[in-house]
Amino acid sequence: MFKKLTKIIVNQMDPCKELDPVKSIADQEHFRPFCLLIKKKKSNRIFHRAPYYQRTGFTLDDVLLPGEDGKSTESLHQDSNQFTLTKVRADEVDGGLSISFDPASVELKGGASLFKGFSVKSKKNGISQQYLEALRRERKINMDHSFIQQLQRTDIRLYVVTEILEASEEAVYEESTKADRGFKAKIYATLHAKGTRENNQAIVIPKGCTLAFRTVPLHIRDGAHGVSNFQKMDYFQDEDEDNVVEDRQGYVDDGPSAGKLVEVRTEVRYSCRIFPELSPDRLLIILNTIKAVMTDENLLQELSQKMDEVLEENDGYELKTESPDLKELFSTLQQSPRHHLLQLAEGITYVLDALQELTEDQLLLLLESLERKIVSQQLNLVENLLKHDLEYVMRPFPVNARLLSFQHEEDQMLTIALVELSGVQLLQEKGSAIPRDEPFEAVAALFVALYALILLSGSK
Template structure:
């Protein structure tokens, strides 16, 4: 739910894609001004930059200055002009009249009647940033600690380093709530049957504390011996993947996902089951998602061995198999898992649940073909672009499977009709490509079933 809020804030505030949403409330403290972050590996399908936390701030890796002054003096205070407050509001209300049937794991739910979803929130935000002139002055006052172990490892691995210099934070505690209300008949079956008529309401929410970082901007640092500098115009700036046709980008996307994830195909049938079980678990549980993400990033960052332990039974078998792998295989698998998690992280929570149901219904392979056919059209680069896909790809054995697929694709910005006609509700290549990557990996891992 936190991700829904941060993504919505970014969508309303920033059209340049430089403002990066924080996806987990557990990590927000690591994306405050002066926090050091590392860029994630660039992907063809991801337009906006991505970063991982380092647990360090700029102050941690600088040598003390002559006056021993802390970097806290760089932060805006009170009514400083570098700290601005504003309010963002959003209200969503949807009503569906009809019947829905869902199957997840051992439970099935059939709903007839009226269902409504409402989201309404107002959040007061504060934009903070460290003035560039102050950072320029700091360069001459305090040198980089070239003997710091983190800096030494960073330079040894030739990794780039960025610093958070602007954030969007909550200026007061905020409560975000969702309400799903169903009226009519509700039938739920776990192992025993339960039948009820009337009204059922499901409310869930999250409390976001004051001072919580929702989004940030980062600037690249360059380090040479004991000096450091700010890269205002980095030579290897973000590649504009909007150049070229969608067909050309699809070719590059297929090459990228195969190069990164084909290592999964070399697993034994037993490990296929282990890996798929773990991926399905993190799709359901955001805490497990974050745990696996951090562990895989630690593997890719470490120069030596990395002990992989967990208290989660859903991840234990996966991490155990990785721990027993050779160093070369471990790195390849960690890269593939991280790539997969990055794609899943781009999807909405409801899409993840729909993917889980698609796995149960064994329709992922057909969905993959459908999404690939969508990516072949240049119109998905433009809002209100119209095109057609092969209607046979929307033909499923059950109507609810078709409705499930259409709804899942629409959440990525493409509205489909049963006859194959399609229209983009937004420039959708990046979102649809992330769905393609997710389906590709799930299809690959589920082939052992």
């Protein structure tokens, strides 16, 4: 719920996309000004175009040598204007929501979720470029610091948080799942009973909570440090993207497509290219692990972190875990040749990234779909949706009635619920669909998840 709220705030308050939303309220303290972050060693996904940042637990002050005056970097933030985001009403039975913003008025709608209400007052805090420059001249990096030494052995890039959007008052965000059809209400209740995740309906946003952040790259060389530019950019990004393009040359999508579908297909096939080469036994081990993490957020985070570390370490990495659900996979990966291990870690990381873009309800609905053996038909439906412009044109479009027809009504309703949670409302009786709030990335993430589950399960 917190991730959904921060995304709404950033989308409405930061049209220039200079801020990144904080995903977890438990981690928000690690995204304050001067906090150090690392960018995960992977290109941005088509379903997540913002950078992937990970907290380090350190601030810039932690890794600098003491200054002459002994002062730390605390209390050097500068306040900016305050902003207020307020929910006004939510009274449409189809899951609609009207929200007013100052100075603009915006209407958001979601076919399967109903936002009950929230009012968030926020303000910006940041570091001046002048102060960072003065800090660069006065204090050097402690090259003996354990964290800095660890970075020297990897290709990990370091970033410093320079600006945040924080809550200036305590706020409560409430959400309820739409259940206007009897079966949909029943399926949600059944699936939540199967999962280990909590189905929270409200979350308290404390005063001072970080909602979004902005970073600049921090360069370190022989104890000296500095930022490339006080703008949100990464001077190494072009180099990475060129390598990705070069790696994909010659990988051509087969068959006609429209819209963004060809781009989504190309990326998912390239990123998951290792899976068709695996034996059925290895596929089953990966599938069972993926199914386990889909019902356990902590497990998903642990697996994601371990796979990132495999990709980042230059000299190999030993996989260890106390989680029974991960041990068989880690044992299999550890026995793989280095080049094979890297491809497996890349493929698993890609799938995990897509799963983290989905809602908790969607993950549970996907598990149920896997049991009902309807994932392939669902993929065909989502593939058809991606042929339409889901990024900018918010208007109804026709959907082949055959794609909405399932052998059992329960399968059909489950699929409609799954798709609507990605922001596309399906009107079965009219044979059409209505995109809500530019849902392309959410639908692309769902396509990736379905595609991966089919590969790993050996479905046709």
